[in-house]
Amino acid sequence: MSLLEIRNVSKLFGGLAASSNVSFTIQKGEILGLIGPNGAGKTTLFNIVDGVYPPTKGQVLFKGQVISGMKPHQICKLGLARTFQVVKPLQRMSVLDNVIASAFLRAKNKAEAVEIAMETIRFTGLEEDKDVISRGLPLGKRKKLEIARALATQPELLLLDESFAGLNHSELNESIEIIKSIKARGITIMIIEHHMKVIMSISDRIVVINYGQKIAEGIPQEIRNNPLVIEAYLGE
Template identity: 75%
Template sequence: MALLTVDKVSMFFGGLAALSNISFSVERGEILALIGPNGAGKTTLFNVVNGFYKPSRGEVRFKDRKISGFKPHQICRLGVARTFQVVKPLQRMSVLDNVIASAFLRSKSKGEAGRRALEVLEFTGLMEDRDVISKGLPLGKRKRLEIARALATGPELILLDESFAGLNPAELDVSIEIIKGIKKKGITIMIIEHHMKVIMSISDRIVVLNYGQKIAEGTPAEISANPLVVEAYLGEAEGA
């Protein structure tokens, strides 16, 4: 049984179809990448999966339970966490308190939440910054804090929305190791990303969207050799 199933999902805004009849599954323990040009519908699909939008048609199932129509906090409690493309930490709070706030989802006391938060900060390399007010962090560390906040909720599936965007090469390497570490913990990952070399190196499977439609699905090798993908996305990226 797949951990997550997206079944014939469509999303309309007025007369515009942002998503059209999208279907795929995410298997437990894998890294599935969602790629496509800007405006392809990737973040809209994330918003459907984690409850910000209720699909106009179709449904989303998590562990074979229909979650379409659930609120984001309900879906998070079931075990689906996400990060956002534009990171928005609790700016006046410390790094540690940001993560503690997320850890309360599955903690019965402040002490338990604090211990969970410290473990996550150690894992994401933010322990030395635990007392820093979050608005003072550079972009690379704010991106890691976003991942830490999601991990603190104890997810089985984590949705990462462009967690590598804007990072320098050194920060990129750190983030790649964190993603690999998340997988080793047994957490399933669904990731949106434009860094194609990164996606090709860490993903088990890739789903490609273009104009709100799924145009391809397969392994990194299959996707990189797919002429539709090259025309719609990879070729564009290489020529940019």
């Protein structure tokens, strides 16, 4: 059984089809890249998966259970967490308190929440910044904090929405290592990313979306050489 199944999903906003009859699966333990031009419908698909939007048509199944129509907090409780393209930490709170807030999804008390949060902060390389108020963090560390907040919910499936956008070369390499370490912990990942060298190097499989429709699916080498993908990104 697939960990996640997106089954014939469409999402209409008025007469505009942001997603149109999209189907694919994610297997436990893999990294699946979701790519496509700007406006292709990638983040809309994330919003459908995590319950921000209900699908107009189709279903999303997580661990065999239909989650379409459930609220985001209910889906998160089942073991599916996400980051957002525009990072929005709790700006007046410290890095540690931001992660503690997420840890309370599983923790039975504050002591347990602090323990989960500290382990997550160490894992993501934010220990030196744990007492820093989050609005004062540079972009690279805010991106790490966004990942830490999601990880503190102890997910089985993590959705990453452009976690590499705006990072410098050093930060990019650090983030790649964090994502490889997340996979090594047995957490499955679906990632939206425009940085092609990154997505090709970390993904086990890639799904390509254009104008809300799936146009290709396969291993990185197949996607790299697919004429439909080349046309969608570069033009004929």
